[in-house]
Amino acid sequence: MSTSRNRRRPGRPPRTESGDTKAALLEAALRLFARHGYAGTSIRAIAREVGLSESVLYAHFDGKRDLYEAAMALAGPQVAVTVAAGPDEDPAAFVRRFAAAMLAAWDTPRARETASLAARDGLMHDEALNAAVEGALAYLSDVFAGWIAAGRIRTDLGSPDDLAYSLLSPIAHARMLWLHAEATEEQRERARTRVTAHAALFGRALLS
Amino acid sequence: MSTSRNRRRPGRPPRTESGDTKAALLEAALRLFARHGYAGTSIRAIAREVGLSESVLYAHFDGKRDLYEAAMALAGPQVAVTVAAGPDEDPAAFVRRFAAAMLAAWDTPRARETASLAARDGLMHDEALNAAVEGALAYLSDVFAGWIAAGRIRTDLGSPDDLAYSLLSPIAHARMLWLHAEATEEQRERARTRVTAHAALFGRALLS
DNA sequence: ATTATCTATAGATCTATAGATAATGC
DNA sequence: ATTATCTATAGATCTATAGATAATGC
Numbered sequence: 001m002s003t004s005r006n007r008r009r010p011g012r013p014p015r016t017e018s019g020d021t022k023a024a025l026l027e028a029a030l031r032l033f034a035r036h037g038y039a040g041t042s043i044r045a046i047a048r049e050v051g052l053s054e055s056v057l058y059a060h061f062d063g064k065r066d067l068y069e070a071a072m073a074l075a076g077p078q079v080a081v082t083v084a085a086g087p088d089e090d091p092a093a094f095v096r097r098f099a100a101a102m103l104a105a106w107d108t109p110r111a112r113e114t115a116s117l118a119a120r121d122g123l124m125h126d127e128a129l130n131a132a133v134e135g136a137l138a139y140l141s142d143v144f145a146g147w148i149a150a151g152r153i154r155t156d157l158g159s160p161d162d163l164a165y166s167l168l169s170p171i172a173h174a175r176m177l178w179l180h181a182e183a184t185e186e187q188r189e190r191a192r193t194r195v196t197a198h199a200a201l202f203g204r205a206l207l208s
Numbered sequence: 209m210s211t212s213r214n215r216r217r218p219g220r221p222p223r224t225e226s227g228d229t230k231a232a233l234l235e236a237a238l239r240l241f242a243r244h245g246y247a248g249t250s251i252r253a254i255a256r257e258v259g260l261s262e263s264v265l266y267a268h269f270d271g272k273r274d275l276y277e278a279a280m281a282l283a284g285p286q287v288a289v290t291v292a293a294g295p296d297e298d299p300a301a302f303v304r305r306f307a308a309a310m311l312a313a314w315d316t317p318r319a320r321e322t323a324s325l326a327a328r329d330g331l332m333h334d335e336a337l338n339a340a341v342e343g344a345l346a347y348l349s350d351v352f353a354g355w356i357a358a359g360r361i362r363t364d365l366g367s368p369d370d371l372a373y374s375l376l377s378p379i380a381h382a383r384m385l386w387l388h389a390e391a392t393e394e395q396r397e398r399a400r401t402r403v404t405a406h407a408a409l410f411g412r413a414l415l416s
Numbered sequence: 417a418t419t420a421t422c423t424a425t426a427g428a429t430c431t432a433t434a435g436a437t438a439a440t441g442c
Numbered sequence: 443a444t445t446a447t448c449t450a451t452a453g454a455t456c457t458a459t460a461g462a463t464a465a466t467g468c
Contacts, residue, residue, distance in 0.1 A: 008446095008447065008448070009447090009448075010447070010448040010449070011446080011447060011448070012444095012445060012446045012447055012448095013446070013447060018446070018447085021446080021447090052446095052447075052448090053447075053448060053449080055447085055448075055449085056446075056447060056448085059445090059446065059447080
């Protein structure tokens with residue numbers, strides 16, 4: 001958690017001591033912005049986290065805002081979760097596998113920082129930060145449309161789009177509640193329990 | 209939006225000009241904290257919003273933190289949504305009514321500020337702020353248990369608790385996404401559409 | 417006398433910049 | 443010469459307090 005390097009003496013540090021400062025600054029910035037928000041995180045705190053003086057930051061970024069945007073870009077490109085549905089796979093089994101894949105993708109330190117970044121600073125609708133959710137929604141909708149066309153699931157429940165929302169949003173909600181930057185192990189376990197139970201329930205609801 | 213009073217001259221203001229300053233400060237504080245977070249909101253900004261100097265605030269509150277907590281208490285006590293299930297009411301109809309009641313309760317300026325307060329500053333789990341959700345979950349669970357015992361809904365879907373989560377969390381998720389302090393009319397409409405479709409879908413899933 | 421406001425200001429902290437310093441790579 | 447760091451500092455802003463001022467209610 002604390003500083004990863006010690007205070008240097010003036011002048012350019014020898015090669016051995018100088019790691020990838022820019023990357024280190026970005027990592028520290030993302031971590032702190034996710035935990036304390038933009039206004040709650042000072043340039044000073046970020047630099048101290050990396051073990052450097054504040055002014056180094058201005059050698060790598062135009063200023064606080066620029067660093068924030070770079071950190072968001074780091075958080076943004078979440079890998080889209082793709083769970084190919086086997087042609088004959090049981091819909092309920094697919095739903096369970098899909099939920100498990102979303103959980104796995106979202107229960108990582110980076111993804112949890114992304115969730116916190118989105119919650120703070122009014123970024124709940126930031127496009128880059130929500131690409132994963134939007135992509136998953138569209139993908140699920142396609143899968144459900146195929147199943148409905150093939151008569152493999154109940155056709156009276158709702159549109160493919162509605163099915164996708166009703167399946168995905170409890171998973172996304174669990175993420176916001178229990179898979180954020182400061183989540184405890186108990187909270188993460190709660191997310192797994194809730195999501196697993198929901199996926200099983202939803203899978204059963206699709207049939208008959 | 210801007211100041212609701214003009215700058216005063218020194219000295220105690222005449223009765224006519226002096227409204228309920230403490231209440232005005234609280235309202236302004238809640239609004240600004242919900243929009244910009246704790247660190248992003250200054251004492252100065254709150255006082256300016258009310259049209260008074262910063263120092264008045266210290267006559268009514270111990271300091272910024274105290275004001276914040278008072279504003280949270282103002283946001284906290286959300287009326288618990290109670291939708292009594294008629295003894296012979298169709299479960300699907302009850303589910304639709306319940307969702308509509310949650311929507312109505314959450315689509316108010318105050319409730320939307322509460323949602324934003326919860327999202328920022330890591331308060332997603334603040335007890336007071338989540339009392340409404342917790343209460344609704346417990347209530348729904350009871351209703352479902354009754355229906356299962358009476359054989360009025362599918363018994364193979366999941367436990368009453370799981371049913372409650374799968375019904376409520378898409379509604380709560382819609383709230384976080386589209387019923388926050390700065391939500392546009394389009395977003396609020398999106399919340400209504402999503403929640404209505406979800407409730408209808410869930411109601412149908414409960415049967416047969 | 418008490419209350420509710422104001423002005424002025426102290427002291428802390430924040431972002432950002434200027435200029436010094438030392439290692440690197442040509 | 444260039445690069446990557448440092449120290450020192452300017453100037454803005456923030457929280458909080460002290461003391462002045464004027465209306466209120468006894």
